[in-house]
Amino acid sequence: MRAFDIEQIRADFPILHQQINGQPLVYLDNAASSQKPLQVIEAVDHYYRTDNANVHRGVHRLSQRATDAFEASRSTVRDYLNASSDREIVFVRGATEAINLVAQSFVRPMIVEGDEILISHLEHHANIVPWQMLCEQTGAQLKVIPMTDTGELDLTQIDELLNSRTKILSIGHVSNALGTVNPVKMLTEKARAKGIPVLIDGAQAVPHLQVDVQALDCDFYVFSGHKLFAPTGIGVLYGRQQLLEAMPPYQGGGDMILSVSFSGTIYNELPYKFEAGTPHIAGAIGLAAAIDYIQQFGMEVLAAHEHHLLDLATAKLQAMDGVRIIGTAKEKASVLSFMIDGVHPHDVGTIFDQQGVAIRTGHHCAQPVMEYFDIPATARASFAFYNSEQEVDALVAAIKKTQELFG
Amino acid sequence: MSDLRDLYQQVIMDHNKNPRNFREIEDANHFAHGNNPLCGDKLVVYVKLDGNVITDVSFKGSGCAISMASASLMTESLKGKTLEEADAIYEQVHKTMTGETADRHLLGKLEVLSGVKEFPARVKCATLSWHTVHAAVDSDHDISVSTE
Missing domain, CATH: 3.90.1150.10 (Aspartate Aminotransferase, domain 1)
Incomplete structure (x- = not known):
């Protein structure tokens, strides 16, 4: 240390x-974006100077090194969040993309008119708008946990708000506007006791708190690298493996397939099923370097x-x-x-x-x-x-x- | 700090604190909503047009000192002007805010708005009311403009 x-x-x-x-x-x-230590800047620099190639493709040495570094970064993130498997760590562009992915791939197939999505009054637009879009697409209703004058969640009605129509609770861990730390563990417990899946938007929490997704017992946890002293354009979706496995892909393309023919396509396994196209390899490497930096202390x-x-x-x-x-x-x-x-x-x-x-x-x-x-x-x-x-x-x-x- | 004093000159501070023509015009025949969503400036500009002449112009709303003062100064300078004269004034205001040489005679008191040229992020605050008045006289019904 x-x-x-x-x-x-x-x-x-x-x-x-x-x-x-x-x-x-x-x-x-x-809270808007954090600065990057030399260790992150140098990790990205080193990657482009010595290892740059596409991942999961070539048999040549550079492609192998790029793949190894990219997958090692995934393991670093898995370890940092205490997820149980690398398969549960999906690299995305940021928390925003992760929430959109869950809205469209996880919630959309199972939600119908009259169902409810529960968020809170404290949310960042990234945890409001994707759900409004889903409501427009499906006729579902957006419900909101109210807030108090101190900027805390008003949980007096929570038992009614979490009901049999609720298809997901999507809640910020820390409010970006006010800094409020929400009682996400308690809320997750309440929701899951009723069989309601839970997404936690950790964009504002991960730079300030040690997060353990197994202890939280949430179904999804999302964050952006750039707020965690890492590059922009890289973020993480943690998802419970059995849920991710049952979800259809979010985007189609290369890397997310096992085989493609005009009669049909077989999708790749987790987490690649959700990583269509060439990922932000340098960003993932920078993110791992940022986590290593934090863990020194x-x-x-x-x-x-x-x-x-x-x-x-x-x-x-x-x-x-x-x-x-x-x-x-x-x-x-x-x-x-x-x-x-x-x-x-x-x-x-x-x-x-x-x-x-x-x-x-x-x-x-x-x-x-x-x-x-x-x-x-x-x-x-x-x-x-x-x-x-x-x-x-x-x-x-x-x-x-x-x-x-x-x- | 000299730049700050250039931006927040006494005239600006005065018009921010005591905006002129800060009222509705009940028989306005033109009006428009202006919105700068980035910083939350919101205003409505009312215009009473008699033929080609702006016989009265006013505004209501809330925003930063620059947007409020600019709107207040605008109402003072445009009252009694023809639409052509108003266009000519706005052209000079735009020039002075973007660092071009402007006609000081036409600008008059509006020259204080030149301070924003050193603060590119604030130009849209200063132009909001001008865009909005333009939209108001160009339209027969209520319309909305945004400077973002």
């Missing part, structure tokens, strides 16, 4: 060492530092006049959404940028959450383990500067 040393960790992330508008970059937009150690920053920033913002924190759930990860009185979040974003502080401003692809609080947008700072206490101070200074300018 490598000891946690914030300076050494920051040295691993070359992008952090630059000036923006004459100020040191303070990157607090990790252990996720618990990284999460503890990050949580300390979130607590520190929360306390500092709470003490400021004219600053309101949106989302005050008891259990949160990484995200601090806030409003500055009298200043539109979009102006906040521009003023922060002038001070080198990168935050997200907008609806965070969670417009229903914004509607709940009757606000058009929030300013959102989101932390990663490479952020420092000094950067929390920079956030506070940027808020003060904004208040001065608009004072």
Whole structure:
């Protein structure tokens, strides 16, 4: 194990060492996308310099090396999620594609008019729109677990919401807009006790929590690599093997077949059945390198530092006049959404940028959450383990500067 | 920080805090909805057109300081103008916001909007009300425009 040393960790992330508008970059937009350590950049670089070829095809050496590296990456992901088999790890473009895949290949064949799909008010658009599309296609109904003023799930009606018409519960593990950690284990237990399959959208959770899909006992778990310090364009669908086996393919093409003739095609085995076309090989290798990077320290150690920053920033913002924190759930990860009185979040974003502080401003692809609080947008700072206490101070200074300018 | 002061000039801050012509026009014969979904700016522009002359123009809505101030300044500058004059003014506004040389005489007070040229991500905030007024006078019914 490598000891946690914030300076050494920051040295691993070359992008952090630059000036923006004459100020040191303070990157607090990790919930949108995270930065990549040298170890990931070098793994991708090494692949393209020495091993690049198509996978599962050639008998030549490069193709074998590319295949070995790609499949080793799958094993790394399987191990990280504690899935029981590599067959349960499907490489996709990201969490969005994974949810669309489950909606179309798993739920669509078994859902009819009058059936229900259950999500929550806290979801990212990626866990709303694919289900709305499915409802339009089938006449099913989208049901929503409501939320509370603190940004937590309101579970008072959960036993009625999970009923015999519910064909899937699809729920975010951590809210991207507010940082709320949802009680997914309890919800999964409740749903599965009624025979309702469960998908957990882990896009915002995997960078901050150690995830064990067997302990969660969920049927599907999805995440995106780019939020986990890996390249964009690679993501993971974990699916329970017996469910994946029964599902029809999502896309047709090469690699997902065993044999093709004009009279019919035999599909490949898992997980290749769901990986039509040449995959993002370098992305998968980069993802494995990112997981290896995290495991040098252990996720618990990284999460503890990050949580300390979130607590520190929360306390500092709470003490400021004219600053309101949106989302005050008891259990949160990484995200601090806030409003500055009298200043539109979009102006906040521009003023922060002038001070080198990168935050997200907008609806965070969670417009229903914004509607709940009757606000058009929030300013959102989101932390990663490479952020420092000094950067929390920079956030506070940027808020003060904004208040001065608009004072 | 000089760039920030260029963007958030006193005139902008004033029009954001106290937007002019921030009201409905009950007998407006043209209006349109403007929407910038990325940052959540939303406004409605009302126009009373008498022949070729904009006899009254107003707006309502909410958004960032740049979109609110630009809309407020727009209503002030277009009131009493013919459609041709309004087009000529918008042409200059667009030029000044994208860094081209503009006719300062035609721009007048609108020159404060030139600050956005250093902030490309904010140009759409400043142009929202102008696109919306354009849509309003071009149409006989309510229409929606988006700057995304």
